[in-house]
Amino acid sequence: MSAPPLSAIDPRVTQLVNELIGRVADKWTMLILEALTEGGTMRFSALGRAVPGISQKMLTQTLRQMERDGLLTRTVHPVIPPRVDYHLTDLGLGLAEAFCGVWQWAETHLGRIETARRDFDART
Amino acid sequence: MSAPPLSAIDPRVTQLVNELIGRVADKWTMLILEALTEGGTMRFSALGRAVPGISQKMLTQTLRQMERDGLLTRTVHPVIPPRVDYHLTDLGLGLAEAFCGVWQWAETHLGRIETARRDFDART
DNA sequence: ATTTATACTTACCTTTTGGAAAGTGCCCCC
């Protein structure tokens, strides 16, 4: 499917913003964002514990992406065994705040969605 | 990775909300949400045109999910050739509003993220 | 000397996602 879109308000910004949101709004990023919002500064292993179900691979990968996007800082302490601290930048905190709205929406309307699903499933 | 999470504020609501957000916050859902917010009532083909790059398969699939979740209504007019209208429910509109914050955040901070990325890539 | 702890990295492999394209149903129009 192609052809020109409906509105001409945004030229290529829309494209970029969508890409950005897609990158930023995935499952693990949101969960890490939440953990760091609550936990302040956390080390790798603590994050692993705070985000149930995440694998080491995805934890590392997601943290790196977030660091790259400037959402958090990564501080390596030159000690052994290694210790690495993560904490949100103001950019990351801002994103967490913005997501707060979605979070709250989800929390308050969870019930309605569940019944909507049941109705739909019964109907079909 | 497993073990108990950091905070005990939310029992299993967190789980449900996360699942819900993951379902609701994907690329196509957001784009369709946006199209319908701007376009009001739209038919299948119009949505296909309004969301550039989506395939018929994903359009149908995403619309069905959204209908199931109660985010939009699907009205089949018994005419030939077929005509099906989609439009957001108040639930869907609420979600669109909630996402508005994220959208705006992304729009305003796009520049900062891009420079953060360049810095990171240069650093490594 | 071996074990332990931490924060990764890498290789392999399964599962999921999603695109392309062809098929379906149905009536109107020429």
Place this chain on the structure above:
DNA sequence: GGGGGCACTTTCCAAAAGGTAAGTATAAAT
């Protein structure tokens, strides 16, 4: 009676996501 339009549905297949598990580095502790 052949073609066209719309809204799907289905099948096949390639690409990407992501899990598991093993490996790496280092120094302190036993």
